[in-house]
Amino acid sequence: MHTHNFYGGTSYDDGHMHLYQGTTTPSPEGPSHTHHIYVRTTTEQMHDHLMDVETGPPIPIQWGHVHYFSGTTSINGAHPHSHRFGNVTNPSK
Structure with missing residues (x-):
């Protein structure tokens, strides 16, 4: 079993963006x-968003593998909106 750390920023929508970081669920x-x-994003303008997504399959790299992930956050905020996100995980640990 192994996990991956990940971090990044959402798209800039409704005058702001959110940051995120976390660790994936374990997989063999x-x-x-x-x-x-x-994971929940950082709080900006008095709200946060939920990210709930499955990664893609492993992408081999020189020192292991990474996974691509992308999606749309939950809809929150005083003016209800969502943000897009996409990134690759760090190599497995």
Whole structure:
């Protein structure tokens, strides 16, 4: 079993963006495994957003592998809105 750390920033919408960071759920090694990401963004303008997404399959790199993930956050805020996000995880640990 292994996990990946991840971090990044959302798209800039409704006059602001949010940052995020966390660790994926554990998964066994294998050619087609994925991980789940479930994390809240930073609080900006008195609200945050939930990110709930499954990564793609492993992408081999020189020192292990990473996973691509992307999606849309929950809809929150005084003016209800969402943000887009996309990134790759750090190599497995």
